[in-house]
Amino acid sequence: MSVIRTNQLVKTYVTGTNEVHALRGIDLTIEKGELVAIMGTSGSGKSTLMNLLGCLDSPTSGSYDLDGVRVETMGKNELAAIRNQKLGFVFQGFNLLPRTTALENVELPLLYDRSGRKLDTRALAVAALDRVGLGDRLDHQPSELSGGQQQRVAIARALVTSPALVLADEPTGNLDSRTTIEVMSLFQELNEEGVTIVLVTHEPEVAIYAKRVVEVRDGRIVRDEPVKNRRSANKDLFELDERSAA
Amino acid sequence: MKTTVLVKLATQSIMKNKMRAALTMLGIIIGVAAVIVMVAVGFGARSRIRAQINNLGTNMIVITPGAAQQGGVSQGAQAFPNLSIEDVEMIRKEAQVVTAVSPVVVTRAQVIGDAGNWRTLINGVDVDYQTIRDWQTSSGDFFSSDDVDAMRKTAVLGKTVADQLFPGSDPVGQEIQIRNVPFDVVGVLAPKGQTASGSDSDDVVLIPHSTARTALSGRTFIPQILASTASEGDIPAAQEEIRVLMRESRRLGAGDAEDFTVRNQNDLAQAAEGSTKVMTMLLAAIASISLLVGGIGIMNIMLVSVTERTREIGIRLAIGARGSDVLTQFLVESIVMGVLGGLIGLAVGIIGSKTLAYFTGWETVISPVVMLVAVVFSGAVGVFFGYYPARKAAALHPIQALRYE
Helix, strand or coil, X not given: CCCEEEEEEEEEEEECCEEEEEEEXXXXXXXXXXXXXXXXXXXXXXXXXXXXXXXXXXXXXXXXXXXXXXXXXXCHHHXXXXXXXXXXXXXXXXXXXXXXXXXXXXXXXXXXXXXXXXXXXXXXXXXHHHHCCCCCCCCCCHHHCCHHHHHHHHHHHHHCXXXXXXXXXXXXXXXXXXXXXXXXXXXXXXXXXXXXXXXXXXXXXXXXXXXXXXXXXXXXXXXXXXXXXXXCHHHHHHHHHHHHHC | CCHHHHHHHHHHHHHHCHHHHHHHHHHHHHXXXXXXXXXXXXXXXXXXXXXXXXXXCCCEEEEEECCCEECCEECCCCCCCCCCHHHHHHHHHHXXXXXXXXXXXXXXXXXXXXXXXXXXXXXXXXXXXXXXXXXXXXXXXXXXXXXXXXXXXXXXXXXXXXXXXXXXXXXXXXXXXXXXXXXXXXXXXXXXXXXXXXXXXXXXXXXEHHHXXXXXXXXXXXXXXXXXXXXXXXXXXXXXXXXXXXXXXXXXXXXXXXXXXXXXXHHHHHHHXXXXXXXXXXXXXXXXXXXXXXXXXXXXXHHHHHHHCHHHHHHHHHCCCCHHHHHHHHHXXXXXXXXXXXXXXXXXXXXXXXXXXXXHCCCCCCCHHHHHHHHHHHHHHHHHHHHHHHHHHXXXXXXXXXXXX
C-alpha cells in the first residue's frame, strides 16, 4: 500500500474572471519509507501540491489516497482528523506557538486526538523531543532556542503522533548552511528508521540528501528520478567539523 | 479536547498577555463592583427601614380610621374620627388571638417642666401600649392599669422630652404641667431613635388614655388603635378577627365598604421600602451599563487577539484542530476573562461596600444572590461578546491562517 497515490490531481483557483491552473494533472505515487524532495521554482505549483498532499486544501478534480484512505471527498472535520492522525507538518517558519514550552508545543497534536485512545501525551512528547536530541530543552520557549533547535522541536511535533507521512515545507529555508545539514541529517536518520518523508524545497543542495527528486513546473511533474550522487548529511557534518578544526 | 485542557489553555493564553487581559477585565471588574456596591447600598437602606419598622413594636397591628364614603365621595383616611374607645374595649373583650390592645389618643401640647417648656406629642395610651411597642423604661415604671382606671394624672416621658425638661436630673417623682394640668412623672422611656419617616420617636409624653380624654380636651378622637399578638404567625388571624369584629359592631353588610383599615408591620414596611426598591433598581441598572461596556471591551480585545493569533490558529488547524476546537478555545478564553473579571469585581465590590459603610456610616448589605448573579452575568457577558470573535477564528482557512504575516 502506497503512502501517497494521486491520480490526475488538478487544482484551479478562480479569482474573479481569472482562472489560475496551479496543478494540471499530477500523478504521484510515494511508497512507505521513501525520502522524496519535491522541487520547483516559486509559482511552479509545488506549494499547492504540498497543500493538497497535506490535506489542507481539496483538489478541483482527480483523486488522492493517503495511506489507503480516499481523502479528496472528505469534509472539513474528517480532514482535520486525517491531518492529526496521518500527517506531521514541518514548516519553513517553524510555526511553533510562541511563549509556549517545547514540551507543550510537541504535546499539542495529541490534545486534538479524537480517536478515543488513551495516550500519555506527556511521555510521548518527551520521547519525541528526546528523539530529536532536545531532551534537555523541554521547558524552553521557542524564543530561548536557536533556529535549528526550533526546527527540531517542530520535527518532534510532527513525529509525536507517529504519522504515516511527514511533510516538510522548505524546512531549511530559514536556517544557515550548517544547521541545514544538521536538520537534513535528522531527516535522513528518521528515514532510516522507516519514516516516510516528503520535502518541498527549491534548493538543489537540500534535495541532494533525498532518495528521490520530483520536479514540478507549471503544474506538471517534469522530472521524477532517484537522486544520483546522494549525500549523507552526517558525513558532510563530519567533514565540516574536520575542516573547521584544521 | 477536554474541558480542563481548554480552561488550562485559555488561562495560559490570558497569562501570556497579563497587562492586556487586566485592562480588558477592568471593564468587567468596574461593572461588577459598581453593581455590588449600588445594590449593597440599596439593600442597606432597605434593611435600615425594616429595622426601624421593627423598632415600632413586636407583632404589631395598626387600626386606623379608613376612607368613609359620603354619597360616593371618598374621604381620605382619618378624615372622620370614627374609632372609639368602645372599639378598643370590644377588641379587648371579644378577640381571641389579639393579646394586647391600646388606643392612641393624640394631642400636641406645650409641656412645662423644671428647666423650661417644650412643645411635644401627648399620646394617651393603655398599659398594653408598652407591650405592643416593646418599649422599656430607663428609669421609673410605666403607669399602671389602676392609673388608667382611675384616670390619674401620671406621665411617662420620652427621652427627648426628659432631656429638655429635666436636663441632668431624673424626672421620676417630679411634676410637669400639660396645658396647665399637673402630672406626676412616673417613668422615663428608653430611647428608640428615629422612625422610618425620620421623626424622633422619643419626642413624646405618654399618659393614660382615660386621663387624656377627660382632663386635656373636651373633644378627643382616636386616630389609631394598636394591637399585638403573641407570635408573628398569629398576625393574619388577628387582623381578620379584628376586621370581623369591627364590621359587626358597625353593622356593615356583606357588600359595604369598611371605614377603617387594619394593617400590620409588614404592610408598613413594604410601603416604606417601595421607594428604596425603585432607587436600588435604578442604581443597579446604571451600574449594569458599565458591565455592558466591559463586555464590548472583551469583544474588542478578542477581535484583536484573533487577528494577532491568526498564525497560531493556522498551526492548530494544520495539526488537526477542528473549527469547533478553535471556537471553543476562544470562547472559553473570553468566558474565563469574564468570570475572572467578575470574581475580582466581586472582591472589589465587597471591599468598596465595606469602605463606603465605614466612611459614610451608611448601612450596606451584600446579598449572596446578587454576588452569584453578578458573577454568572459576567460569565454570560463573556459568552455573548466572545462568540463573534471566536466564530471568526474558527472560520479561518488553515492555509491562509498559516501564511498570515
